[in-house]
Amino acid sequence: MRLIPELNSNANALVFGASRGIGLALCAALLARDDVAQVWAVSRNATTATELATLAEQYGDRLKPVDCDARNEQSLEALVSETLAGCEHLHLVISALGILHQDGAKAEKGLAQLTLASLQASFATNTFAPILLLKHLLPLLRKHPATFAALSARVGSIGDNRLGGWYSYRASKAALNQLLHTASIELKRLNPASTVLAIHPGTTDTELSRPFQANVPDGQLFEPAFSADRILEVIGAHGPADSGTFWAWDDTPIVW
Ligand SMILES: NC(=O)c1ccc[n+]([C@@H]2O[C@H](COP(=O)([O-])OP(=O)(O)OC[C@H]3O[C@@H](n4cnc5c(N)ncnc54)[C@H](OP(=O)(O)O)[C@@H]3O)[C@@H](O)[C@H]2O)c1
Numbered sequence: 001m002r003l004i005p006e007l008n009s010n011a012n013a014l015v016f017g018a019s020r021g022i023g024l025a026l027c028a029a030l031l032a033r034d035d036v037a038q039v040w041a042v043s044r045n046a047t048t049a050t051e052l053a054t055l056a057e058q059y060g061d062r063l064k065p066v067d068c069d070a071r072n073e074q075s076l077e078a079l080v081s082e083t084l085a086g087c088e089h090l091h092l093v094i095s096a097l098g099i100l101h102q103d104g105a106k107a108e109k110g111l112a113q114l115t116l117a118s119l120q121a122s123f124a125t126n127t128f129a130p131i132l133l134l135k136h137l138l139p140l141l142r143k144h145p146a147t148f149a150a151l152s153a154r155v156g157s158i159g160d161n162r163l164g165g166w167y168s169y170r171a172s173k174a175a176l177n178q179l180l181h182t183a184s185i186e187l188k189r190l191n192p193a194s195t196v197l198a199i200h201p202g203t204t205d206t207e208l209s210r211p212f213q214a215n216v217p218d219g220q221l222f223e224p225a226f227s228a229d230r231i232l233e234v235i236g237a238h239g240p241a242d243s244g245t246f247w248a249w250d251d252t253p254i255v256w
Helices: 022-032 049-061 071-085 116-142 167-190 212-217 224-237
Strands: 011-016 036-043 062-068 094-095 146-151 194-200 245-248
Touching: 011 022, 011 116, 022 036, 022 049, 022 094, 022 224, 036 049, 036 146, 049 062, 062 071, 071 116, 094 224, 116 146, 116 167, 116 212, 146 167, 146 224, 167 194
Parallel strands: 011 036, 011 094, 036 062, 094 146, 146 194, 194 245
Antiparallel strands: none
């Protein structure tokens, strides 16, 4: 499967949220491919992440760890104007950052646990950061086939919400989906070869899901490497005609 439909050169890829979990596994999966030239691996603590250092030992200059807080627009500006100064085009950007119970976010069971602080924390990382990332990377997505894929979550689907709870996380992902769909319409005008996708990676064994894994049925908790492979399959299966859509790890569509 090609990394991106219609791409006929080796890809420059950037993964945001790369220091651990699914983002780290995506970096490893991209570097293992011979149709990927370069991977920028970005997160707040990328340059000190031991797993990324191990990948860098294996892949040398093809992997570039970069520290950047996606909630800070000055850091995003510096990422583009300094770190990516020599890069003409990014063929693939994956936003794999997100929080559920970290950095002030809370996985609320009910309204009584909802606070302004946890709503703000969830929205800052899960919603505002990925769309500001897209805003700042836009000049690098305009010339050739380019895919911007953001890891969303099935629990962000309003149509699929039967259990309730997790107010901040659900709402932040639903709002992310709306922003991605809106951006897909603008990007189509700027670059007809662009694709914007929201992807649910499946429940995956990472720091984000760890406190909630007890109730996951047998066989439904994925290893990050499995999720990463599935995400790249979904990205490879959907080009510009599908821009602005929401997919699960098994390539089935999810209702908004
Ligand atoms: N795991 C699951 O079961 C599951 C299910 C559905 C959806 N998802 C979604 O999949 C994505 C990846 O989740 P995960 O499970 O891999 O989480 P994770 O293991 O906690 O990793 C999150 C990554 O995001 C980075 N990050 C967090 N805040 C950041 C910020 N402000 N700026 C830059 N980087 C930041 C973290 O690195 P630093 O700390 O170095 O910044 C880390 O690399 C998230 O969007 C999540 O909502 C996960």
